[in-house]
Amino acid sequence: xxxxxxxxxxxxxxxxxxxxxxxxxxxxxxxxxxxxxxxxxxxxxxxxxxxxxxxxxxxxxxxxxxxxxxxxxxxxxxxxxxxxxxxxxxxxxxxxxxxxxxxxxxxxxxxxxxxxxxxxxxxxxxxxxxxxxxxxxxxxxxxxxxxxxxxxxxxxxxxxxxxxxxxxxxxxxxxxxxxxxxxxxxxxxxxxxxxxxxxxxxxxxxxxxxxxxxxxxxxxxxxxxxxxxxxxxxxxxxxxxxxxxxxxxxxxxxxxxxxxxxxxxxxxxxxxxxxxxxxxxxxxxxxxxxxxxxxxxxxxxxxxxxxxxxxxxxxxxxxxxxxxxxxxxxxxx
Amino acid sequence: xxxxxxxxxxxxxxxxxxxxxxxxxxxxxxxxxxxxxxxxxxxxxxxxxxxxxxxxxxxxxxxxxxxxxxxxxxxxxxxxxxxxxxxxxxxxxxxxxxxxxxxxxxxxxxxxxxxxxxxxxxxxxxxxxxxxxxxxxxxxxxxxxxxxxxxxxxxxxxxxxxxxxxxxxxxxxxxxxxxxxxxxxxxxxxxxxxxxxxxxxxxxxxxxxxxxxxxxxxxxxxxxxxxxxxxxxxxxxxxxxxxxxxxxxxxxxxxxxxxxxxxxxxxxxxxxxxxxxxxxxxxxxxxxxxxxxxxxxxxxxxxxxxxxxxxxxxxxxx
Numbered sequence: 001x002x003x004x005x006x007x008x009x010x011x012x013x014x015x016x017x018x019x020x021x022x023x024x025x026x027x028x029x030x031x032x033x034x035x036x037x038x039x040x041x042x043x044x045x046x047x048x049x050x051x052x053x054x055x056x057x058x059x060x061x062x063x064x065x066x067x068x069x070x071x072x073x074x075x076x077x078x079x080x081x082x083x084x085x086x087x088x089x090x091x092x093x094x095x096x097x098x099x100x101x102x103x104x105x106x107x108x109x110x111x112x113x114x115x116x117x118x119x120x121x122x123x124x125x126x127x128x129x130x131x132x133x134x135x136x137x138x139x140x141x142x143x144x145x146x147x148x149x150x151x152x153x154x155x156x157x158x159x160x161x162x163x164x165x166x167x168x169x170x171x172x173x174x175x176x177x178x179x180x181x182x183x184x185x186x187x188x189x190x191x192x193x194x195x196x197x198x199x200x201x202x203x204x205x206x207x208x209x210x211x212x213x214x215x216x217x218x219x220x221x222x223x224x225x226x227x228x229x230x231x232x233x234x235x236x237x238x239x240x241x242x243x244x245x246x247x248x249x250x251x252x253x254x255x256x257x258x259x260x261x262x263x264x265x266x267x268x269x270x271x272x273x274x275x276x277x278x279x280x281x282x283x284x285x286x287x288x289x290x291x292x293x294x295x296x297x298x299x300x301x302x303x304x305x306x307x308x309x310x311x312x313x314x315x316x317x318x319x320x321x322x323x324x325x326x327x328x329x330x331x332x333x
Numbered sequence: 334x335x336x337x338x339x340x341x342x343x344x345x346x347x348x349x350x351x352x353x354x355x356x357x358x359x360x361x362x363x364x365x366x367x368x369x370x371x372x373x374x375x376x377x378x379x380x381x382x383x384x385x386x387x388x389x390x391x392x393x394x395x396x397x398x399x400x401x402x403x404x405x406x407x408x409x410x411x412x413x414x415x416x417x418x419x420x421x422x423x424x425x426x427x428x429x430x431x432x433x434x435x436x437x438x439x440x441x442x443x444x445x446x447x448x449x450x451x452x453x454x455x456x457x458x459x460x461x462x463x464x465x466x467x468x469x470x471x472x473x474x475x476x477x478x479x480x481x482x483x484x485x486x487x488x489x490x491x492x493x494x495x496x497x498x499x500x501x502x503x504x505x506x507x508x509x510x511x512x513x514x515x516x517x518x519x520x521x522x523x524x525x526x527x528x529x530x531x532x533x534x535x536x537x538x539x540x541x542x543x544x545x546x547x548x549x550x551x552x553x554x555x556x557x558x559x560x561x562x563x564x565x566x567x568x569x570x571x572x573x574x575x576x577x578x579x580x581x582x583x584x585x586x587x588x589x590x591x592x593x594x595x596x597x598x599x600x601x602x603x604x605x606x607x608x609x610x611x612x613x614x615x616x617x618x619x620x621x622x623x624x625x626x627x628x629x630x631x632x633x634x635x636x637x638x639x640x641x642x643x644x645x646x647x648x649x650x651x
Contacts, residue, residue, distance in 0.1 A: 150474050154470065158647065165634075166633075169637070173623075311492060325482065328478055
């Protein structure tokens with residue numbers, strides 16, 4: 001037992017170091033106005049008011065990196081919880097329609113009632129994602145358990161297609177809002193500012209702590225529904241509580257930076273490969289991996305067609321889709 | 334019963350044809366339409382240059398996509414299969430966008446051929462990943478995942494090369510916007526595939542008896558499957574090259590038709606074409622008249638109708 005803990009702590013420390021390096025690189029790389037690596041460090045604790053580069057780091061790059069870290073951690077935790085609840089290796093916010101539902105909720109509110117502000121759109125994202133998730137679970141026979149994996153995924157895909165079509169319709173009809181929403185639909189950290197950060201971090205902490213609290217119960221769910229029930233788990237409450245957590249994590253992430261997909265699908269599998277099946281260990285690892293993945297994608301998204309930017313979501317989709325196909329091939333559905 | 338529904342379908346189709354010519358951003362009264370075909374009439378441009386070719390194109394594309402869907406479902410015997418669910422449509426779309434992005438000055442007449450290459454590669458890719466005997470659900474999931482991959486490649490190309498974005502945007506959501514005589518003439522040679530498909534109707538009935546029975550009746554089952562799928566891929570590619578991937582049409586139309594006229598391919602295939610034409614004309618009519626002068630892509634309307642239908646099919650699939 002003690003050796004496991006030691007190796008786990010080692011892995012955590014190594015990942016944290018990697019995260020720090022990724023974040024640091026992201027602070028100064030690929031900027032139109034040159035920023036030196038030392039600028040990036042100096043801007044954090046002893047800002048030189050004269051330097052434009054340090055202002056860019058402090059006002060634009062730093063919130064961007066922090067929001068990227070939080071979004072990644074959120075989506076990865078949501079993916080872990082969803083895979084735990086459904087016992088389906090393909091479950092994730094983007095595959096099961098939560099992303100598309102949340103996007104529809106947001107697009108509807110931001111074009112019909114733009115005066116709602118950030119809080120209103122976040123709540124709309126949660127409600128939209130919740131409706132989509134409930135529909136997918138009902139239509140995919142998810143409550144019956146058993147081997148309905150493929151059905152659940154196809155239900156998610158169809159709901160996603162429906163929500164995406166409705167979202168585009170809403171955007172086209174409410175034309176004056178369209179330009180921002182289109183970039184936002186792809187999922188991009190370009191517009192991440194301190195204002196977004198201030199609204200986002202409390203929800204993020206709440207969601208991640210909640211995820212850690214539910215982790216031991218997710219371990220019991222792996223034994224199958226009946227065994228979990230015999231061990232005193234109240235399935236209804238776990239599934240409802242878990243679903244609410246997922247919506248909180250995904251809704252807040254999506255309303256901050258848009259519909260970034262595939263983090264919730266990729267990362268839990270990577271984390272399992274590293275530390276195995278114990279949720280108490282692989283949930284924190286997954287959060288760190290997710291955070292790193294999003295910051296890395298964001299850095300790459302600035303590099304590809306420098307000086308212009310591509311949305312980070314588009315890059316993640318390019319990596320994620322082949323991986324999804326690989327997972328489908330590997331399992332017997 | 335089956336034969337009796339044909340005239341009703343034809344009647345609905347004619348009604349929609351007239352409605353598509355009458356309604357839009359500007360309404361034209363019924364008697365104004367015939368006058369609109371005469372040069373010099375006030376409505377000449379609207380009717381002859383804009384609405385008429387677009388309406389005919391919608392009718393043909395709807396019919397061809399539905400026919401492709403019926404062929405695929407007839408061969409694979411999978412209720413969830415259709416060119417768009419299996420990723421063939423998006424494969425064609427990706428090839429078309431790729432061609433327009435990297436050869437912006439090339440002749441647009443080659444677009445259907447390029448799309449055909451793309452959809453063939455997509456079909457081979459699916460076959461390579463799934464093999465011959467995979468379950469209904471697994472085939473559909475792999476197809477959907479491939480379609481998502483192609484769609485994300487399309488998005489990526491458009492984001493990386495924003496200069497050509499307007500050109501490609503017309504292709505993306507499946508739209509008939511701005512399509513006219515030129516696109517109609519591009520589609521015409523591909524109509525040759527329709528009689529080829531109808532010619533396969535009778536043997537298609539027989540392979541449902543099982544390969545051995547079909548064999549004893551002198552039908553080579555595998556050859557028939559290949560040629561049916563090749564025709565379906567060709568139909569899909571030519572439609573996608575002109576209107577973009579219009580989702581769910583090839584899935585829904587054959588199912589609806591089977592409910593109306595049953596499974597005999599001699600009746601099923603022509604009726605499916607009628608139903609497909611009706612669906613796309615209806616989708617385009619709604620898309621043009623819901624909030625004029627703004628126009629929604631027809632592909633959005635077909636998804637709003639088609640996705641719930643797909644869910645219902647999924648619900649019933651054992």
